[in-house]
Amino acid sequence: MKKITVLGSTGSIGRQTLEVIAAHPTEYELYGVSANSNFELLCEQARNFRAKRIACSTAFPCANDIDCIFGDDAAERLAADNEADVVVLAISGIAALKPLLAAIKNGKRIAIANKESLVCGGDLVDAALEKYHAELVPIDSEQSAIFQCLKNGSDREVKRLILTASGGPFFRRSKDELENITMAEVLHHPTWNMGKKITLDSATLFNKGLEIIEAARLFHRSADGISVLIHPQSIVHSMVEYRDGTIMANMSCPDMRLPIQYALSYPNRLENTLCKPLLLEDVGDLTFHKVDVERFGAIKLAYQALRHGGGLPTVFNGANERAAELYFDEKITFLDIETCVAYACDRYENQRMDSLESILDADRQARTLASEWAWRVKGKK
Ligand code: NDP
Numbered sequence: 049m050k051k052i053t054v055l056g057s058t059g060s061i062g063r064q065t066l067e068v069i070a071a072h073p074t075e076y077e078l079y080g081v082s083a084n085s086n087f088e089l090l091c092e093q094a095r096n097f098r099a100k101r102i103a104c105s106t107a108f109p110c111a112n113d114i115d116c117i118f119g120d121d122a123a124e125r126l127a128a129d130n131e132a133d134v135v136v137l138a139i140s141g142i143a144a145l146k147p148l149l150a151a152i153k154n155g156k157r158i159a160i161a162n163k164e165s166l167v168c169g170g171d172l173v174d175a176a177l178e179k180y181h182a183e184l185v186p187i188d189s190e191q192s193a194i195f196q197c198l199k200n201g202s203d204r205e206v207k208r209l210i211l212t213a214s215g216g217p218f219f220r221r222s223k224d225e226l227e228n229i230t231m232a233e234v235l236h237h238p239t240w241n242m243g244k245k246i247t248l249d250s251a252t253l254f255n256k257g258l259e260i261i262e263a264a265r266l267f268h269r270s271a272d273g274i275s276v277l278i279h280p281q282s283i284v285h286s287m288v289e290y291r292d293g294t295i296m297a298n299m300s301c302p303d304m305r306l307p308i309q310y311a312l313s314y315p316n317r318l319e320n321t322l323c324k325p326l327l328l329e330d331v332g333d334l335t336f337h338k339v340d341v342e343r344f345g346a347i348k349l350a351y352q353a354l355r356h357g358g359g360l361p362t363v364f365n366g367a368n369e370r371a372a373e374l375y376f377d378e379k380i381t382f383l384d385i386e387t388c389v390a391y392a393c394d395r396y397e398n399q400r401m402d403s404l405e406s407i408l409d410a411d412r413q414a415r416t417l418a419s420e421w422a423w424r425v426k427g428k429k
């Protein structure tokens with residue numbers, strides 16, 4: 049019986065992880081859960097699954113029979129608890145970086161959905177993984193696909209990783225048409241049902257930009273070894289091309305519970321009782337299109353950030369997180385996001401990232417630059 053701690057259990061990935069745990073009661077038990085502020089759902093989850101510990105950034109009255117941790121560092125403290133066999137990292141944003149580093153110190157498995165922490169954590173995360181012999185198994189569907197496709201050859205035999213992208217809801221629209229796009233349209237993704245920020249990132253293609261850097265971190269590849277293809281059906285989750293010309297692809301219906309289950313059960317595979325099986329005859333056509341890197345600035349900026357390294361990937365992420373907040377607060381428009389992040393990346397004086405403090409500092413600078421752009425160009429704070 050594996051004990052699982054789910055950080056960010058009240059979110060989209062967190063809730064689906066609990067469904068996977070519930071579907072395999074003889075394999076998994078829920079040990080700890082965490083949230084930022086949604087304590088009603090957090091308590092309900094803890095009760096239903098008889099979890100032992102809960103962590104929440106905001107304090108609330110808590111039942112006596114459960115151990116509660118409160119405060120800004122609550123998730124980090126729960127991540128550090130050595131009782132759990134697997135920590136699922138389903139917190140959104142760079143807020144997951146400290147909990148990730150804390151979990152790594154236990155030298156066990158981290159099933160990681162959060163991509164921002166990998167994009168920003170870079171070498172620091174790598175060094176910690178090596179030092180503490182911890183294992184990262186990706187949940188993000190593209191990275192899970194690549195992780196599985198990589199089992200078919202040695203590292204030296206790999207030519208390139210091919211990330212697929214649904215293209216989001218606006219792939220076929222021109223820039224002019226995007227001028228007046230509403231938030232409701234942005235938050236309606238054609239193939240995946242996800243949290244608010246990643247749904248926005250999917251529409252701007254910043255999600256794919258982050259995933260390019262995430263793949264580079266997870267699988268130790270350079271920018272030239274990673275390409276992107278638009279695949280609107282979201283059936284092929286990503287591919288690996290080998291030197292002999294063979295391309296291995298990973299396919300299933302788009303349902304995050306599948307990669308979540310795999311990240312928990314790896315190297316084994318458990319029965320699928322939750323997701324619709326894939327019937328290719330019902331899908332019919334699978335199509336692929338080249339990405340216009342010039343049109344989608346997010347992809348271009350991501351490659352630049354990856355190539356330059358240093359603090360630039362952190363700034364790419366931090367400015368995008370801040371721009372997303374400004375967008376949700378209706379202070380900037382959909383198309384402004386790209387311009388705002390480009391401004392921050394352009395103004396940032398690149399530095400080496402050799403400590404957690406330097407990463408958090410680059411993140412702060414990114415947010416300040418993004419806010420500065422909104423203030424200067426839009427007159428909004
Ligand atoms: P959600 O917004 O649905 O959930 C985020 C979770 O993190 C919630 O439990 C939230 O708590 C908690 N949280 C947010 N901010 C903080 C903070 N500062 N400190 C502690 N906890 C916090 O996000 P998703 O589930 O969609 O995404 C989670 C991560 O997984 C992201 O990094 C995303 O990119 C990645 N991912 C998501 C996919 C998806 O299908 N959703 C697919 C692939 C990757 P509360 O509820 O209290 O706010």
Ligand code: MG
Nearest residue numbers: 188189190259
């Ligand atoms: Mg993904």
